[in-house]
Amino acid sequence: MGRGTTATGTFELTSFQPEAIDEAPGAALGRVVITKVFTGDLAGESTVHMSSVMDVEGAPAAYVAVERFTGELAGRKGSFVFLHCAPGTAGEELAIRVVAGTGTDELAGITGSLDITRTEDGGHTYVLDYILG
Template identity: 75%
Template sequence: MTTAARGSFELTSFEPETVDEADPGAALGRVRITKTFAGDLVGTSSVHMLSVNDLDGNPAAYVAVERFAGELAGRKGSFVLQHSAPGSGGEHLAIRVVAGTGSDELAGIGGTLDIVRAEDGGHTYVLNYTLTTS
């Protein structure tokens, strides 16, 4: 059975680094982000992201891995999320729990995460997950 976990998160750090500014064409970048979660997820995460800006300097795509550590609905542990935003042409951002990365009471977790960014810059999430126990 799939369960929906809801809440919000704040970016507590955003550390960008341009990778190849001198090279011609699209710009590649790297960012380290930390987040603090509230709601059904309570804890912190560390994100490592690679990004692409198009020739006009606009965000075009990104991939990232994110390790969450804390509690989900009272269960302690950690898991990793994989982000993929394939382009700026209206493709959907996909974020999924990486199979086999759940630890402790979150072992066996699977699912997907949706993020909504408000006009004021705030973020909310819905984590649709399953949790199998052995």
């Protein structure tokens, strides 16, 4: 991403509200609203609005989502939006980016990318590489 700053920490899912929207044979389509609490360099809450596809066996196949974070990043207050894209194609990885132009207040001008790791105990850690414009 270039010369930027790295933020690390953990997050917890505080709610998960799925809704089936199309269960036709071959692939089921759904929506999920998820809320999270972040701790660490990124401290605050987010709401995720996800659209997902399940394959014929009921396993996750792909998803896209938008996630609005509100809180603090390294002591700066504001909000911004992440875009998630998990194409489901073999060899392609989950990509999560900060949507340019969505930063508010002290986070105006933020750009960046987020990596998420699921831990053995089911928790989540994150690494946010970002630049504040």
